[in-house]
Amino acid sequence: MIIAVASGKGGTGKTLVATSLALSLKDSRKVRLLDCDVEEPNAHIFLRPVITGKEAVCIQVPKVDEKKCTYCGKCAEVCAYNALAVLPDRVLVFPELCHGCGACSYLCPEEAISEQGRETGVVEWGNADGIEFVQGRLTVGEAMAPPVIRRVKEQADGNGVVIIDIPPGTSCPVVEAVKDSDFCLLVTEPTPFGLNDLVLAVETIRQLGIPCGVVLNRAGVGDNKVEEYCRKENIPIMLTIPLDTEIARLYSKGITLAEGMPQWRESFGQLFDSIKETVDERNRSLKR
Amino acid sequence: MREIVVLSGKGGTGKTSIVGSLAALAKDKVLADCDVDAADLHLLLKPSLKEKTEFWSGQTAVIDEEKCTRCGLCQELCRFDAIKDYTVDPVACEGCGFCFHICPVDAIAMEENLSGHWFIADTKYGPLVHARLGIAQENSGKLVAQVRQKARQIAQERNLDYILSDGPLGIGCPVISSLSGANAALLVTEPTLSGIHDLERVLGVCRHFGVTAEVCINKYDLNEENTRRIEGYCADQGISVAARIPFDNAVTEAMVRGKPVVEYASGRVSQEIEKLWDGISGIRS
Ligand code: SF4
Ligand code: SF4
Numbered sequence: 072m073i074i075a076v077a078s079g080k081g082g083t084g085k086t087l088v089a090t091s092l093a094l095s096l097k098d099s100r101k102v103r104l105l106d107c108d109v110e111e112p113n114a115h116i117f118l119r120p121v122i123t124g125k126e127a128v129c130i131q132v133p134k135v136d137e138k139k140c141t142y143c144g145k146c147a148e149v150c151a152y153n154a155l156a157v158l159p160d161r162v163l164v165f166p167e168l169c170h171g172c173g174a175c176s177y178l179c180p181e182e183a184i185s186e187q188g189r190e191t192g193v194v195e196w197g198n199a200d201g202i203e204f205v206q207g208r209l210t211v212g213e214a215m216a217p218p219v220i221r222r223v224k225e226q227a228d229g230n231g232v233v234i235i236d237i238p239p240g241t242s243c244p245v246v247e248a249v250k251d252s253d254f255c256l257l258v259t260e261p262t263p264f265g266l267n268d269l270v271l272a273v274e275t276i277r278q279l280g281i282p283c284g285v286v287l288n289r290a291g292v293g294d295n296k297v298e299e300y301c302r303k304e305n306i307p308i309m310l311t312i313p314l315d316t317e318i319a320r321l322y323s324k325g326i327t328l329a330e331g332m333p334q335w336r337e338s339f340g341q342l343f344d345s346i347k348e349t350v351d352e353r354n355r356s357l358k359r
Numbered sequence: 360m361r362e363i364v365v366l367s368g369k370g371g372t373g374k375t376s377i378v379g380s381l382a383a384l385a386k387d388k389v390l391a392d393c394d395v396d397a398a399d400l401h402l403l404l405k406p407s408l409k410e411k412t413e414f415w416s417g418q419t420a421v422i423d424e425e426k427c428t429r430c431g432l433c434q435e436l437c438r439f440d441a442i443k444d445y446t447v448d449p450v451a452c453e454g455c456g457f458c459f460h461i462c463p464v465d466a467i468a469m470e471e472n473l474s475g476h477w478f479i480a481d482t483k484y485g486p487l488v489h490a491r492l493g494i495a496q497e498n499s500g501k502l503v504a505q506v507r508q509k510a511r512q513i514a515q516e517r518n519l520d521y522i523l524s525d526g527p528l529g530i531g532c533p534v535i536s537s538l539s540g541a542n543a544a545l546l547v548t549e550p551t552l553s554g555i556h557d558l559e560r561v562l563g564v565c566r567h568f569g570v571t572a573e574v575c576i577n578k579y580d581l582n583e584e585n586t587r588r589i590e591g592y593c594a595d596q597g598i599s600v601a602a603r604i605p606f607d608n609a610v611t612e613a614m615v616r617g618k619p620v621v622e623y624a625s626g627r628v629s630q631e632i633e634k635l636w637d638g639i640s641g642i643r644s
Contacts, residue, residue: 079397081528082371086553110529111368111560113553151418151456172455173438211563214500214532239370239528240396243497246450263614264375268397274494279450292611323582325552 072350073233074343075252077276078259079268081239084288084312085258087322089236090117094329095339097201101231104199106206107248108238109192109219115206116325120199128207128219129188130171135162139183146175146184167214192219196226216244224248232343241275249276253350255283256309256342262293266300273306282349284309286342310342360514361643362507362541364393364570366526366534367548368557373577374547376610377632378525379403379619382484384636388521390482391510392489393503393537395475400525403619406480406487414477414490414505416498418454418469420447426466433458433467450495474498477505479513486513500536503527507537521643530564538564543642544572545601550585558589562596573599573642575635578606602635604628 076089086108093104106114133146133155144157154168155175166189176184191213196205207223209216216238224247227233237248237255249255255276259269269285276283284307287297291314301308312318312328321331328335365381367374378400382390392400420441422433427445434442437458441451447458459467474497477490488510492499510522524541527533538544544565548558558574565572574593579586586603593600605627613623621629 078370080370080399081397082369084371110531110534111553111557113369113556116552116556149456149460151454170453170455171438172453172457173436174455174457174460177436177457178460209531211530211560212535212567214535216529216531241494242396242492242499242533243495244529244531246495250450262611263402263617264399267399267402271397271494278494292608294615319581323549323551323585 072347073227073235073252074346075235075237075249075255077237077245077249077255077257077272078239079241079257079272080259080264083258083260083265086113086117086236087327088256088258088286089234090114091327091329091335092339092343093118093202093234094327095336096232096343103203103205103226103231103233104236105223105226105233106236107220107223108236109207109209109216109223110238112206112208114236115204117327118199118202118204120197120204122195122197124197125193125195127190128192128194128222129190130169130218131173131186132166132169132171132189133164133175133184134187135164136183136185139181141181143180146179149174149178170215171218191215194219194222217247220244220247227251241271245275246279249281250279252281254346255281256286256346257283258286258288259297260289260293261287261295261297263296265293266297269297270300273304282353284346284349286310286312288312289314309345310338360520360522361543362511362522362524363543363545363642364524364526364537364541365545365547366538366561367528367546368530368561369553370528372547372549372554373610375399375403375525376614376620377547377575377577377635378523380621380632381523381636383619383621384633385521385523387519388485388523389510389514389519390485390487391506391522391524392487393506393524393533394527395490395492395499395502395506395533396527398489398491401480401487401489402617403614404482404484404487405617406482408478408480410479412477413473414475414502415471416474416501417472418456419449419452419472420454420456420458421468421470422447423466423468426464428464430463433462436461472496475502477502477509479509488513499527500532503533503536530560534561534564535568538570539568541570544570545639545642546572546574547577548574548589549578550576550582550589552585555585555589555592562598571642573601573639575601576603579603580605601638602631604631604635
């Protein structure tokens with residue numbers, strides 16, 4: 072089962088929830104945590120994994136053989152991202168703009184284009200006290216997160232529970248990370264910003280046809296509009312974490328709830344049980 | 360005219376609340392909300408809409424069932440696994456057009472995407488340009504570029520001193536788009552290990568694109584040991600810490616009332632944000 076942990080707005084505690092959930096389940100099942108927030112991966116701070124392997128993520132960018140090239144201009148014409156410009160006696164390649172689609176090399180009539188990998192990030196894996204850990208890191212200065220996310224997502228198979236830490240927001244990196252999940256937990260806080268971004272996140276997740284539930288973090292500040300919204304939209308609030316200086320202090324030191332306040336493990340276990348119930352129920356009705 | 364982008368890397372550091380207050384403090388500026396993915400600044404500034412424009416960007420492949428002979432070439436060649444059973448999954452499609460170019464019977468068309476909207480609004484603090492990326496859309500970087508371009512135009516027309524921009528989260532495409540060519544960045548961080556980690560990465564992006572940065576430590580009293588670590592790190596990097604702002608529930612209370620905190624409470628938070636605005640006079644001119 073794949074559980075995505077997301078939040079429209081960043082900084083609502085999604086990493087805290089994802090890592091606490093993983094730690095609360097690891098003694099009873101096989102758990103794998105994928106950190107797909109590749110722009111700012113933080114799960115490792117809380118889980119402190121031992122990294123045992125790593126691999127570069129590369130985009131295949133064109134390399135033009137000037138000996139074969141006749142400067143016909145075909146490659147620049149087909150590239151949707153303006154990553155190639157053909158001058159009368161030269162071809163300019165802008166590797167940062169290339170999405171690695173392969174159209175130019177395939178369509179070059181002179182077969183003058185080959186491809187070479189350009190590293191834009193890394194995928195690392197290891198073990199955190201029994202939790203299988205995988206994370207992606209976008210190289211600083213690189214723009215495109217989705218290829219790195221895709222590579223991390225390849226590790227989302229296998230049996231057991233896969234928990235994915237999703238990047239914040241609602242755009243392409245989020246969709247790339249969330250799709251194919253069985254369930255999405257949306258972590259939010261009871262403030263106007265929290266609500267605004269939750270509404271956007273719900274729209275995104277619903278468009279992907281994935282069932283979702285809410286974790287309300289820092290309850291006690293703000294107002295009760297998030298609760299009203301969830302009631303109206305029929306979205307279950309599956310866990311409430313209060314605003315608590317002790318939790319905030321632990322968080323600042325990179326300590327999860329499951330570790331710093333072990334009494335929370337039970338709540339996370341129950342959270343998992345209700346997710347499982349929803350997913351099983353849905354699978355049954357899809358079969359029918 | 361100076362363009363200052365406020366970034367944080369990590370969400371939840373209080374970036375937008377600070378931008379909202381700077382908006383109330385700064386004179387003669389245009390505001391740009393470049394966090395097009397989950398824009399919140401308008402919730403503090405109560406804008407009245409003047410202009411709404413569609414944002415078309417990128418394309419998606421569509422296969423004409425009638426013409427398609429099911430040869431399967433497109434499926435085989437698409438590197439984004441966007442074609443299954445001779446239909447295109449619009450979410451997976453990157454709009455590269457490879458399939459369109461190679462389909463032997465011309466059964467594939469590329470359709471333009473309506474990727475979002477951008478808005479010009481008036482607020483009591485000055486004009487605001489903001490945007491909304493369509494749900495699950497790509498090209499947030501291009502939408503950010505559009506917002507900035509419009510903000511710059513307004514600043515020029517009205518002869519304003521500043522563009523104050525609320526930047527996107529992370530370090531990827533929209534951040535790069537909000538940063539390249541800007542005059543300075545203010546990095547809002549918090550004294551948590553995640554905050555420190557993300558600050559280092561976002562500072563790396565500023566360096567990469569040659570943009571001068573200063574740091575503001577928000578909620579500094581949450582963990583003073585980490586605050587000292589950040590200060591030490593900044594000193595090593597030769598970056599100045601423009602302000603340390605304490606944690607205060609007044610920030611959330613102000614947000615609930617839809618106001619910048621400097622207009623809601625007069626306590627220490629507000630005083631420190633005022634000092635911040637004076638403190639960054641270096642990168643302001
Ligand atoms: S691989 Fe695709 S995106 Fe890259 S240069 Fe060639 S046509 Fe353009
Ligand atoms: S346009 Fe590119 S990404 Fe989209 S379906 Fe065609 S080949 Fe795949």
